[in-house]
Amino acid sequence: MADFVLETRNLTKSFGGFKAVSDVSLQVKRGNIHALIGPNGAGKTTCFNLITNFLTPTSGQILLDGRNVTGIGASQIARMGMVRSFQISATFGSMTVLENVRIALQRREVNTFNFWSSERGLDRLNGRAMELLDWVGLADLAQRSASELSYGRRRALEIAATLAQEPSVLLLDEPMAGMGREDIRTIADLIRRISASRTILMVEHNLSVVADLSDRITVLARGQVLAEGVYAEVSKNPDVIDAYMGGQHA
Structure with missing residues (x-):
């Protein structure tokens, strides 16, 4: 049986009558870089907020190293080894x-x-x-x-501060957002080095970065899992091309 350090089981979040996330089940293997992708409004950041307990699920479970951590406070989650960065650099x-x-x-x-x-x-x-x-x-x-600091270096500083908390699981919310090509290359190399000793779950819109870094990809659409697999498989899935990639990648 695969060693999954982070799992969600039928994770659901409703706001009134709207389901932002519906029955999302993820299995993130220890030591992998796992990407969560999808179009705007697909529920990616809501999933991050649920996993780190910035939001409380309507239903479903979150497991860290096999332990049910659903509803445990965000600060306690961090002390247990799961730490996130945010889309906007926080220094x-x-x-x-x-x-x-x-x-x-x-x-x-x-x-x-x-x-x-x-x-x-x-x-x-x-x-x-x-x-x-x-x-x-x-x-x-x-x-x-x-x-x-330049924007890319502020991102690197944020990562250094995050690593100071000695996480075993690192959640990165759009780490390449707003960066130029050179900064993207620098942060991608940094993420690759981090992954040698940690598990990474990341939301990222830059598909070239996703293709280059990710061991596994989960695609969300309308709050549900549309597809999962390695990039070579997911990028050829007709439903994914229609819902997210729009024919940009073969």
Whole structure:
């Protein structure tokens, strides 16, 4: 039996009489990059919000390492090893690059932020913060304000801060959104390196990125699973071409 680190079973979310997500069952294999794709309004981000318990399902279950985590708080889910990034880069622009990662490390250490810690007291986190920055290619920019970074580098910083929480499962919501070709190549390489030791579930509109990175793909349409498989299979599915790809890819 395959080792699925993350599963959803008949996951459903209704808003009034509208089903945004309907009976979605996912199985994300440990160590894989699993892409969730579909047209706008297909329910992808709603699925992410359900899986990480930013939204409560109307029905269905979410399992992490075989444990039912449905309804468990988002912060507890993160402490259990499943962490997400958001479509809009979330960094503290007034802080330095180093401080952004350091505050993520501080969050990992305790259940609440200790705002009374002295600057010197937090210096103990600098070594690990610099390791993470070096890993994402930002060590030389550690003392720069985060607001000075290009969009792609802010994404890399966000990933470094996310990795500071030591996730085993990483959910990426449109990691390439708004990027130019060079930034896309940089972040794609970073995601590939991350996947060597972690499981990744990502929502992504850039089909070239999906084709290049993904081990498996689930296609959503109108809140339901339309198809699942490797890119070579899914890209040739007539229903998928009609609903999502629009003939863009053979």
